[in-house]
Amino acid sequence: MSINVRFWGTRGSIPAALTAKALRVKLVDALVAASGRDLDTPEKASAFADTLPFATSHTFGGNSSCIELRSEGAGRVLLDMGSGARAAAGDALRELKGVPGEFHVFQSHLHWDHIMGFPFFTPAYIPGHKITIYGCHAELEHAFRRQQAQPSFPVDFSVMAAKIEFVVLEPLRTYEIAGYRVTPKPQVHGGDSYGYRFERDGKAVIYSTDSEHKVEDAEETRKFIDFFHDADLVIFDAMYSLADTVSVKEDWGHSSNVVGVELCQLAQAKHLVLFHHEPAYDDATIERVWRETQRLEEITREEHPVTVTAAYDGLEITL
Amino acid sequence: MELTERRAGKTVVLAPAGRIDMATADQFRERLIPLISSAAAGGESVVLDFSGVDYISSAGLRVLMLAAKEARSSGGKIAVAALQPLVNEIFQISRFDKVVACHVGVNDAVAAVSAPA
Ligand SMILES: [Zn+2]
Ligand SMILES: [Zn+2]
Numbered sequence: 001m002s003i004n005v006r007f008w009g010t011r012g013s014i015p016a017a018l019t020a021k022a023l024r025v026k027l028v029d030a031l032v033a034a035s036g037r038d039l040d041t042p043e044k045a046s047a048f049a050d051t052l053p054f055a056t057s058h059t060f061g062g063n064s065s066c067i068e069l070r071s072e073g074a075g076r077v078l079l080d081m082g083s084g085a086r087a088a089a090g091d092a093l094r095e096l097k098g099v100p101g102e103f104h105v106f107q108s109h110l111h112w113d114h115i116m117g118f119p120f121f122t123p124a125y126i127p128g129h130k131i132t133i134y135g136c137h138a139e140l141e142h143a144f145r146r147q148q149a150q151p152s153f154p155v156d157f158s159v160m161a162a163k164i165e166f167v168v169l170e171p172l173r174t175y176e177i178a179g180y181r182v183t184p185k186p187q188v189h190g191g192d193s194y195g196y197r198f199e200r201d202g203k204a205v206i207y208s209t210d211s212e213h214k215v216e217d218a219e220e221t222r223k224f225i226d227f228f229h230d231a232d233l234v235i236f237d238a239m240y241s242l243a244d245t246v247s248v249k250e251d252w253g254h255s256s257n258v259v260g261v262e263l264c265q266l267a268q269a270k271h272l273v274l275f276h277h278e279p280a281y282d283d284a285t286i287e288r289v290w291r292e293t294q295r296l297e298e299i300t301r302e303e304h305p306v307t308v309t310a311a312y313d314g315l316e317i318t319l
Numbered sequence: 320m321e322l323t324e325r326r327a328g329k330t331v332v333l334a335p336a337g338r339i340d341m342a343t344a345d346q347f348r349e350r351l352i353p354l355i356s357s358a359a360a361g362g363e364s365v366v367l368d369f370s371g372v373d374y375i376s377s378a379g380l381r382v383l384m385l386a387a388k389e390a391r392s393s394g395g396k397i398a399v400a401a402l403q404p405l406v407n408e409i410f411q412i413s414r415f416d417k418v419v420a421c422h423v424g425v426n427d428a429v430a431a432v433s434a435p436a
Contacts, residue, residue, distance in 0.1 A: 213377075242413035
């Protein structure tokens, strides 16, 4: 049974919208590249758009963390309730066509960029839907209720008519939830965060965001290698450069593309997805980091190849 | 990993060889950091001759960050030279080319750290 991974929000720390100025740069680049070509039908133009640099034809997008896992016969799983959850909700409701749905939400932690989408997660307001929110923080329920309390939001949590439950999980224990074997792992981050390993039918997906790696700590590194071992997909916090994570941004709670490649190589994971993009980076910068990461994987590869992808809002990967 | 040391005027040239990774980073750190402080105390600088380094991991690069900090706090100077093409790319991708001065040849590096500030 395949697992379909949909990225609804991939930006770190705060949503970051594409600006009109940045869009214009893309448009001008595309028009210059198109000059002299015969592009008089949408088909021809679309095929030409595929040949443009990724940062010209796409945007990495601006919503904060939210990912969905789908698999036939499994429950609907969402990873974090960042601002991407609003679009995920719309998609689910269109698909459910009025039938009550059941959602399983796993929280890496309770920082605002990872919960801010919940007040806009429409199924929560509709009677009949059931939402179970899992996490390892004792304050799980409090964090969700507090962000909807006065004076921060006009609609109190108590108005939400769906059946909403909170389940606090124990780190490093394996659970059977929604058709997946789920194991949370503690990570280094201000106020703690947890990574998750999801396994189903021999496939494994790792969600490891907001996680700083102390590269000098060989024992901790070993634990992450075990946690990532043989994974089909590793969604990884690659917010900063390695140099920044060991200097000015040390103890800021985030990691780098370089450490992502190393861990995936050592763990023999198959596919690394760079995630939680720095909000100050424009599309061209993220594409450059992505290409460099692909290059790093290529030049440091021993036997085991790792595919490298930069996550963007709207990306789908099927395992 | 092997570490050999030689002198070029008032510069100590330390030449690691092999891989600087999780297994060897501690050995590299234990040799390099005291060398920088003792060199600085004697008014000398340190150049790392990387011509024999085949690979450097994040753990190895972090030692260079510690070395750069040590040089700043002890008033010493450090530079890296003769990076193999692969290691040079790792420096660029990790942005470590902005952490320590990288020179093409060992002599260039020795001249650069010997120049009065
Ligand atoms: Zn975050
Ligand atoms: Zn966070």
